[in-house]
Amino acid sequence: MKAFSNILNLKTILFSISLLISINLVAQEENSLVKIAQDPTLEWGPCPDFMPEGCKLTVLHGDPARKNSDIFIQFPANSEIPNHYHTSAERMVLIEGELEVTYEGEEKQTMKAGSYAYGPALKHHTGRCGDAPCVLFIAFEEAVDAIAVKD
Numbered sequence: 001m002k003a004f005s006n007i008l009n010l011k012t013i014l015f016s017i018s019l020l021i022s023i024n025l026v027a028q029e030e031n032s033l034v035k036i037a038q039d040p041t042l043e044w045g046p047c048p049d050f051m052p053e054g055c056k057l058t059v060l061h062g063d064p065a066r067k068n069s070d071i072f073i074q075f076p077a078n079s080e081i082p083n084h085y086h087t088s089a090e091r092m093v094l095i096e097g098e099l100e101v102t103y104e105g106e107e108k109q110t111m112k113a114g115s116y117a118y119g120p121a122l123k124h125h126t127g128r129c130g131d132a133p134c135v136l137f138i139a140f141e142e143a144v145d146a147i148a149v150k151d
Contacts, residue, residue: 081127088142097134
C-alpha cells in the first residue's frame with residue numbers, strides 16, 4: 001500500500017511540474033511590444049471606404065477580427081470623420097495632432113496630443129482633425145470595426 005501511495009504522490013508531483021512548465025511556456029510565447037507612430041516598419045492599410053481619403057490604419061497588437069486588438073489610425077489634416085459607431089467600446093489616446101470628437105447627445109470635445117478618451121460601444125460619433133495630421137491609438141475590447149451611420 002505504501003508503494004502505491006508513493007507512486008501516486010510521484011505522479012501528482014510530475015503532473016504538477018509538467019503543468020507549471022506548460023503554463024510557463026505559454027506565458028513566454030508572447031513578447032512585449034513598443035511601437036511609435038513614425039516607425040517605418042509599420043504596415044499601414046486603408047480605412048473603411050466611408051472614412052476620409054488618406055485615412056490609414058495599422059494593427060499594433062492582436063487579431064482585429066477577435067477581441068482585444070490595438071491599432072493606430074491616421075487622419076489627414078483638416079479631414080472630417082463621418083458619423084459612425086463601433087460594436088466595441090474604445091479606449092483612445094491621441095498621439096499626434098488635435099482632434100475634435102462629438103458623441104451623439106454630447107458636447108464637442110477636443111483632444112490634444114496625450115489626451116485620453118473613452119468611447120462607449122454603439123454610440124454614434126463624428127470627428128474633425130485639425131490643421132496637422134492626427135494619429136490616434138485605439139484599444140478595442142471586441143473585434144475592430146467601424147459602421148457608417150446614414151444621416
